[in-house]
Amino acid sequence: MSGSQNYINHVALVLDASSSMSHLSDKVVDVADRQIAYLARRSRELDQETRVTVYVFSNAVECVVYDKDVLRMPSLKQLYRAGGMTALLAATLKSQRELAQTAQLYGDHSFLTFVLTDGQENASHRCPDAPSRKPGELVAAVARMIETQEDNWTLAVLVPDQMGRREAMQCGFPKDNIAVWDATSTTGLEEAGQVIQEATEKFMVGRSKGIRGSRSVFSMNADALNEATIKAAGLAPLDPAQYRLVPVTRDAAIREWVVESGHAYRTGAAFYQLSKSEKIQARKQIAVLEHRTDRVYSGDEARTLLGLPDVEVRVKPDHNADFTIFVQSTSVNRKLAPSTRLLLML
Structure with missing residues (x-):
């Protein structure tokens, strides 16, 4: 052996x-x-x-x-x-x-x-x-x-x-x-x-998973996001009919903003843009948005690609010029930051 x-x-x-x-x-x-x-x-x-x-x-x-x-x-x-x-x-x-x-x-x-x-x-x-x-x-x-x-x-x-x-x-x-x-x-x-x-x-x-070292041990591994790694991870883009991207223009609770934007609020269907350091629970889904095409990718492979373990972990957002990271919200009171976007699964 x-x-x-x-x-x-x-x-x-x-x-x-x-x-x-x-x-x-x-x-x-x-x-x-x-x-x-x-x-x-x-x-x-x-x-x-x-x-x-x-x-x-x-x-x-x-x-x-x-x-x-x-x-x-x-x-x-x-x-x-x-x-x-x-x-x-x-x-x-x-x-x-x-x-x-x-x-x-x-x-x-x-x-x-x-x-x-x-x-x-x-x-x-x-x-x-x-x-x-x-x-x-x-x-x-x-x-x-x-x-x-x-x-x-x-x-x-x-x-x-x-x-x-x-x-x-x-x-x-x-x-x-x-x-x-x-x-x-x-x-x-x-x-x-x-x-x-x-x-x-x-x-x-x-x-x-075979990773040997890290240069982003205190951070989400956003620099791992690119077209090649997304393809290698087996992530397929969602059908554009499945989601909407909603601009956030002021401080607001997530349910309030979804309803104000003309949509029904369903628990777990709204994803907020990661914009500050915070804890992400093991059960939370992740979605990534490709800026150039507005394609959205989601699934278990998205968590793996970003180096998120199957336990609660504190992360801070990395800058990535080509992709934005969204995190599933299961709260009605999650505060949304202005000048971000909300990803809504239909």
Whole structure:
């Protein structure tokens, strides 16, 4: 029997342990432990082998767990202590450099790393794990590393603000592999843990379909929408007599706008245009509109094409010049945004 279908995931958490994280220490351990428990459950359910690595960083970078079977992982309670500065670049480089030495024999291996920080880089130029003492060279080294990683590598980062987002983009992180979290409270960290869990779910479900890596781990994969991928997914356009596209010109509840536009409202027949970050439930249908032709495609394959798993997941809309994404509404009060369109199935 060939080992080629044996999916092996190498998931790494690279956790900021600088002094400013001290007030969140207990919650960091709680969130990380729950993420590991979730990974263990989903690994069993999806029949995927998952191995976990954990790095903590402050003035220096320490690997506290290396490539350990997720079913045998200890709590991080004794392994996480906050104190010191923020060697973010050194931690990113060291984690990826060391994980790259992991054997990838007999199986379909994939690497997923989440870096979590509550501040900006301020210590890597003095860190013994950094390959350079010059901040500019360190930024360039991270960007070069990300650019040259193979397609089975996914590197994502959670930062505390827009400055952190800009710095992460300068370091070469794909824009849809960067998320902003509220680093001022345990609630913010709780929400960050949920974002990581949802991104991991999307990754693991994608793995079961043969996807090896992602440059849109925190985002809907709208750049996958094009004529070729729609054809390959087996999506056929709906008969134009089956639907209407209704412009939305003001703030309105969905049932109110359908009726005002001269149509009867039926639950599940109206689709709103995805225009902001939100949660999409597993049962919600997806439709995509091709701008050039006004053709509409829908079906289970549309969810798969966009990388949506069979569980509730938070997504944010990507820009796609050729297609618009619509989501089924089962609510009568769903607020519609002006300057969008409503897709109505007849």
